[in-house]
Amino acid sequence: MAIADLVSSLTPAHFAGLLGLLAIYTIYGAIWRLYFSPIAHIPGPRLAALTWWYEFYYDIILGGQYVYKMKDLHKEYGPIIRINPEEIHIGDPDFFPQLYGAGLRRDRWRFYTKQFCADNSVIGTVEHDLHKMRRAALNPFFSQQSVRKLQPVLEERVNALLARLHADGKSASKHPIDILYPFSAFTNDVINEYAFAKCDHLTEDPCYGKPVTDHFLTGTHYGKYVQHISILLTLLTSLPDLLSRALIPGWSSFLKMKHDIHATIAAIAATQHTARWELDVSHPTIFHALLSSKALPPREKSLVRLADEGRTIIQAGTLTSSWALTIATFHLLHKPAILARLRAELTAAIPDPTVAVPLATLENLPLLRAVVKETLRHSLGASGRSARVCPDQALVYTYTTPTPEGKKEYIIPPGVPVGMTTQHTVTNPEIYEDPEGFRPERWLGEDVERLDRYLTVFSGGARACLGIWLAQAEMTLCLARMWRVWDGKGETGGEGEAGLGGRMRLFETGERDARMAADWFIPIPWKGSKGVRVVLESKE
Numbered sequence: 178m179a180i181a182d183l184v185s186s187l188t189p190a191h192f193a194g195l196l197g198l199l200a201i202y203t204i205y206g207a208i209w210r211l212y213f214s215p216i217a218h219i220p221g222p223r224l225a226a227l228t229w230w231y232e233f234y235y236d237i238i239l240g241g242q243y244v245y246k247m248k249d250l251h252k253e254y255g256p257i258i259r260i261n262p263e264e265i266h267i268g269d270p271d272f273f274p275q276l277y278g279a280g281l282r283r284d285r286w287r288f289y290t291k292q293f294c295a296d297n298s299v300i301g302t303v304e305h306d307l308h309k310m311r312r313a314a315l316n317p318f319f320s321q322q323s324v325r326k327l328q329p330v331l332e333e334r335v336n337a338l339l340a341r342l343h344a345d346g347k348s349a350s351k352h353p354i355d356i357l358y359p360f361s362a363f364t365n366d367v368i369n370e371y372a373f374a375k376c377d378h379l380t381e382d383p384c385y386g387k388p389v390t391d392h393f394l395t396g397t398h399y400g401k402y403v404q405h406i407s408i409l410l411t412l413l414t415s416l417p418d419l420l421s422r423a424l425i426p427g428w429s430s431f432l433k434m435k436h437d438i439h440a441t442i443a444a445i446a447a448t449q450h451t452a453r454w455e456l457d458v459s460h461p462t463i464f465h466a467l468l469s470s471k472a473l474p475p476r477e478k479s480l481v482r483l484a485d486e487g488r489t490i491i492q493a494g495t496l497t498s499s500w501a502l503t504i505a506t507f508h509l510l511h512k513p514a515i516l517a518r519l520r521a522e523l524t525a526a527i528p529d530p531t532v533a534v535p536l537a538t539l540e541n542l543p544l545l546r547a548v549v550k551e552t553l554r555h556s557l558g559a560s561g562r563s564a565r566v567c568p569d570q571a572l573v574y575t576y577t578t579p580t581p582e583g584k585k586e587y588i589i590p591p592g593v594p595v596g597m598t599t600q601h602t603v604t605n606p607e608i609y610e611d612p613e614g615f616r617p618e619r620w621l622g623e624d625v626e627r628l629d630r631y632l633t634v635f636s637g638g639a640r641a642c643l644g645i646w647l648a649q650a651e652m653t654l655c656l657a658r659m660w661r662v663w664d665g666k667g668e669t670g671g672e673g674e675a676g677l678g679g680r681m682r683l684f685e686t687g688e689r690d691a692r693m694a695a696d697w698f699i700p701i702p703w704k705g706s707k708g709v710r711v712v713l714e715s716k717e
């Protein structure tokens with residue numbers, strides 16, 4: 178019987194019966210969530226325990242605001258709360274090692290990974306052992322040693338960026354530019370060049386590849402929609418490309434990136450076992466590493482999987498680092514005294530700005546290192562929570578209370594997603610005094626070991642950021658080279674370096690343009706922000 182025939186044969190009594198069944202199912206579900214769920218004993222608003230619409234309201238209707246609401250909920254209900262029907266959130270920075278520490282067996286949670294639309298990538302992998310295998314094949318490529326070896330790749334792109342900024346600063350128009358775009362062009366070029374030995378030279382593009390960055394920014398906003406309304410993605414991917422491109426802003430760039438990466442991998446794979454293997458490129462790529470990895474079985478080397486891996490690495494490696502460079506630039510221009518001290522340190526360490534200084538040397542410059550850390554604390558990279566699931570053991574969370582019992586203990590059964598939010602930790606005034614302030618000097622004091630412990634911006638354990646060393650190298654190298662030759666407009670500033678730099682000043686930009694106001698997986702500033710805008714005035 179066709180569905181149409183079935184529907185037309187239904188009587189009012191049938192409809193009433195169906196509605197009744199639906200009502201019973203809903204009531205049963207609500208009672209189960211509130212009283213019988215394995216996390217029914219966890220404090221929190223009843224509405225959040227009852228329905229996903231609670232989180233939906235803050236994240237989708239209000240736009241990336243649940244991260245702030247959760248902070249309020251912790252104040253009301255304590256350090257452990259239930260934030261939706263299935264997930265627990267812990268607002269106690271000292272619990273981090275127990276949840277995210279090295280050597281622990283942890284799954285990701287499907288609700289979280291959905292947003293990446295890349296189930297075959299490391300970031301989209303839920304299960305611990307599968308992730309471990311996939312990650313092991315990538316780790317050597319992104320180790321500190323490998324990054325240092327590939328310093329020339331980064332150096333070449335820094336040179337391109339400096340040349341481009343200098344040329345722009347010489348033009349008569351002196352239009353302010355949103356500095357996020359040059360930095361995103363740089364980081365996108367770097368991750369493409371580093372991982373695939375080929376890049377689109379966005380740094381040299383007249384608008385710094387603005388459409389690419391805009392597509393990444395738009396795309397990151399879709400993640401939460403996909404998390405909450407998964408059917409959207411199913412519908413979208415089932416449409417012909419022509420239609421989905423027309424319907425969804427940014428979708429066509431997304432498809433182009435997917436196809437380009439697919440083509441790159443296919444070209445590399447075609448040279449495997451031939452004399453051209455590694456010869457067609459200036460240096461081996463992650464795909465050379467993955468395709469020849471002994472740790473991966475053949476099914477893990479399919480083009481579809483490697484394309485997922487490639488795409489997410491580019492996405493993860495672009496806006497995170499460029500936002501960090503943007504934040505650093507804002508604060509250094511906003512606080513000329515810090516910039517002047519940094520420039521003095523750089524001038525001593527880099528006597529000739531045209532000669533490369535080893536990364537290891539730059540990483541040991543005290544103020545530069547402090548600026549990088551303070552920038553990371555402000556810029557975050559990933560702004561939201563990322564739950565972990567302990568699949569085979571209960572977790573125990575204990576905290577001291579001011580009540581006569583003095584101590585409270587919660588048992589979290591195996592399989593329950595539990596998350597923490599770095600944004601909460603790094604803005605905690607009990608850990609970082611004046612958390613809103615940009616104070617690199619805090620990283621130069623006696624307390625640095627303690628502060629380091631809470632700087633969890635790259636997360637931790639087996640699932641920590643793959644690009645930790647690359648991101649820090651990009652920041653260190655780019656900031657060192659740039660501020661060696663560019664100057665701010667402060668009273669204690671210098672003159673800028675002839676031929677490479679000049680003066681940079683902020684244009685109608687305030688602190689809130691450089692501060693997260695919403696969590697769309699990456700931090701997004703207030704809605705009316707026009708970005709961190711600067712005017713460049715080249716020395717000659």
Ligand code: HEM
Nearest residue numbers: 299300493494497498557558559563635636642643644648
């Ligand atoms: C300031 C820069 C960056 C920050 C703050 C940052 C932060 C993070 C964080 C917090 C995670 C963990 C997410 C989770 O817990 O689920 C992560 C994962 C990841 N990041 Fe980064 N990231 C940065 C730059 C980069 C770069 C340059 C790359 C390029 C390789 C990269 C690639 C990745 C990948 C592939 C993952 C997934 C790792 C896995 O699941 O095993 N990130 N990042």
